[in-house]
Amino acid sequence: MKMVSLKRHTARAVCAAVLVSSVVVTMPSPVTAGQSILKASFESGFDGFGARSSETVTRDSTDAYDGDYCLKCSNRSESWEGPVLSMAGNWNAGDTYEFSCAVKQNSGAAITMQMSLEYNGASDKVYDQIVTQMVPSGQWTILSNPAYTIPAGATGMALYVETTGNDKDDFYVDLIQSSIPSSYRKGDVNHDEKINTSDLTAMVNFLLAKSTADINTDTADMNGDGTINAIDLTLLKRMFVTGEHTRTTTTTTTTTTTTTTTEGSGKLQRIPGQWTHVADTSWINASKVVALSFDDGPFPANQGSGRAAAKIQDELTKNGFHATFFYWGEHIASNENEVKEAEKRGFEVANHTWSHPHWQNYGEQQAKDEYLRCKQALDRLVGEDREYCTRPPFLECSQTILNAIGGPAPNCGHDTQDWNNASTGSIVGGIQQKAQSNQLDGRVVLMHENYDTTAAAVEQLCPWLKQNGYAVVTVSEMFKFHNKELKAHKKYDTVWD
Ligand SMILES: [Zn+2]
DSSP states (O other): OOTHHHHTOOOBOOOSSOSOSOOOOOSSOOOOOSOEEEEEOOSSSOTTEEESSSSEEEEEOSSOSSSSOEEEEESOSSTTOSEEEEOTTTOOTTOEEEEEEEEEBOSSSOEEEEEEEEEEOSSSEEEEEEEEEEEOBTSOEEEEEEEEEOOTTOEEEEEEEEEOTTOOOOEEEEEEEEEOOOSSOTTOTTSSSOOSHHHHHHHHHHHTTSOOTTOOHHHHOTTOSSBOOHHHHHHHHHHHHTTGGGOEEEOSSSOEEEOOOOTTHHHHOOOTTSOOOOOOOTTOOSSEEEEEEEESOOOOTTSHHHHHHHHHHHHHHHTTOOOEEEEOGGGGGGOHHHHHHHHHTTOEEEEOOSSOOOOTTOOHHHHHHHHHHHHHHHHHHHTSOOOOOBOOGGGOOOHHHHHHSSSOEEOOSEEOOGGGTOOHHHHHHHHHHHHHTTOOTTBEEEEETTOHHHHHHHHHHHHHHHHTTEEEOOHHHHHHHTTOOOOTTOEESBTTO
């Protein structure tokens, strides 16, 4: 998914102890553990970074990872040439720190990049790698080492970014950070050594700009990208779905503390190979819900249809919303990442059959084959044996088909007609009309992820729905929110069916 989406989220982590003067501060600022040492985002200067040798290091605003500027490194004649920072004063030899940065290169092929440390050893300069990683062309990639120990006795330390071998390609760097590693687990937002709904509440309140109480950057920034945003919330919620928040941790050598609450764990656990109505609705901060759902993906990233799909996903995430994506089995290989991203963001990954057939007259086995083949492709990407909500292609359904599929069949409570060349205005207008006549709450809305008109409509609808008291949720969440069980082998247009 495009990293540009991350820039849109305004809630941003702020460091307390700051080396650089040009840190971007966006209110509200969370209480931090006071552990950040460096956060260089190059918004108003070089933040202490310069060239190592004769290469050119400039501030660049064409495609920053964070904010408006990043550093560009060009005219390199050696692989070790890149932006460097003198680390005087803030880091101690022998101590352990977290380091990360975002890097990008457009060479057309993957190259190996690294964050490195230069220091004076006993007799000579020493160069050590903090993190080394393959970086694909054309996308921002995070280099990160959560616990790097600076060699004991090191002096004259400098932090720099470089490539390896004979590579001399230009590259970009942004959001270079270092901090003292936290002793708390990711997800323990309020640092009480438990991961429970209090952590969810603290993060939701922070994202809604209601409160900065109980928020800690080190544990709330789940993906370590330097901001606390809806993606972190999704990752935190995912710990509840997977039961990961109930994991036992050892806090001392003699005492084992179980960081457990039973909140959520039982009711959120899927039973493998069996339809289970799993949904976490604790994040929903609205009185009405609607399940926008998108058929026919995935589509290749960065092409027309794929761009529309990415826009839809980003708009949902930006608004803290979820939706259901009904995936067409034959399309999955073209962009597995879209499916994985949907899962990661808390969207509902769902089944739209393998080959999108007209299947009204199919026998049970034939229909089952269509469902199963797509299920297996999805299972591989979500990493578990799961039954899925299934949208019948062309909305063609029969009792035989319902018996054949492993989950419920959310069909169509409102047809946006986006598949039938409906304009953006008409897609938006149709949904607004339903909302204004109090008929949108609890309804399954049929859309497709591959149309620019649909993507533009979603961009208008998300903020409008929010202002009008709605949350956009997955089909499963919508039923749970309304205390209705979503049953396998049953067709639904609304939660009232
Ligand atoms: Zn379809």
